[in-house]
Amino acid sequence: MRIAYWIPIAVLALVLAGIGFRYGIIRQGITESDVITHYAQKYLADHAVSGAAGRAKLSDCVARPAKDAGFWTWLVVTCRPDGTAQDVGFRYQVNWLGGLIDVTRLGQTPPTTPQT
The missing domain is CATH 3.30.200 (Phosphorylase Kinase; domain 1)
Structure with missing residues (x-):
């Protein structure tokens, strides 16, 4: 299987992890x-x-x-x-x-x- 097919999924996973980390940091201080x-x-x-x-x-x-x-x-x-x-x-x-x-x-x- 080509690795190029998995690049969009990896990018999406990284974006979602970044959003989750950001909201976790915000929530921690409230x-x-x-x-x-x-x-x-x-x-x-x-x-x-x-x-x-x-x-x-x-x-x-x-x-x-x-x-x-x-x-x-x-x-x-x-x-x-x-x-x-x-x-x-x-x-x-x-x-x-x-x-x-x-x-x-x-x-x-x-x-x-x-x-x-």
Whole structure:
């Protein structure tokens, strides 16, 4: 068999190994505390822009592992001001690399499609 047929497969394997190594290095430096702190700071900015009730603080946020949120979701960070209803605040779904998957403003119903 010719070796030229195996060169594209070897190049593909090297590229995939490089991507895996890169994501491994990125993932190694991320802790749950770093992610929670980052999204708590994002919550402060989102809360200020939204004009929601209550006074936002970094300590308003809690995180839990995402069991039912999907395969790619690592943590769900929920933030709500003290003294407000349970359905007020923000929920951030975070992937394994610390990236934002989805943000939901609690207490708002999603827009419905118009009925004709």
